[in-house]
Amino acid sequence: MPLDRTGIPEKPVSRIAPTPSGYLHMGNAVNFLVTWALVRSRGGALHLRIDDMDGIRFRDEVLVDIFESLEWLGLDWDTGPTGPDAFHRHFSLQKRRGFYRRELDRLRQKTGKLFACACSRSEIKKRAPDGLYPGTCRNRHHALIPGETAMRVQVPDGTVIRVDGHAVNLSQSFGDFLVWRKDDQPAYQFASLLEDEAMQVNFIVRGEDLLPSTAAQLYLADLFGMETFGRCTFVHHGLVLGEAGEKLSKSRGAYALKDMREAGVAPAKVWKRAALFLGLDPESVDSPQDLICRTSL
């Protein structure tokens, strides 16, 4: 189904945000192309943000793959790193840890809704077979201690968040979710939200598998009183599947962009897939620029 384009800001500010933990695949590429085409067709601004907060899973060869893939796809961006060296020097999110930590303390004081949690993953699993946090530490008043406790936010039963035409029951999909990890790093939801707000992002394109994640971020944004993110337009697109209808994984293989390049596949294959998501005839698209001019028709 083509995307609903109503509600896209007149001057969209958006980002493409790959993580350097697994090789980019067709699904990532379609998401980037759709974001890029919608932003460019309206004269908006596009950031490239490489989310390396999860330092443990960072891989240099995957960082290189991100830049090679974006070049192969013919994508450009207005702000962000131009290559791996610039990324390490100026744009690594690891340098932003102090900012995230200060924001955590601010949110904690402002809302009173955060609590430290000492539970291990196996303890949570034992108490809650559905995997949802059972609220064990909500009133235990633990301190936040690196290596010993994480920080969660309370999500009361019946919390429903409306996003992109869907009603997401956040208490049933995420429960009291993590904002700060036991290894003293921000959780993905929290760091991503802070970066989007800092960049004044007002338009985000995501796969529909991330609807609960968007709901969690909107919930936090509301607690924080974040003006820009709270008014952000979200477009969630259907999942990009393989030719046999299979889910794409992060592992190498037929749909990893690196393997496609090495097998001599032309990027037109990906442009044409993106065209379908934009409601365009793939046959009319032979360059990424075709995605822009036809999208603005």
Ligand SMILES: [Zn+2]
């Ligand atoms: Zn706990």
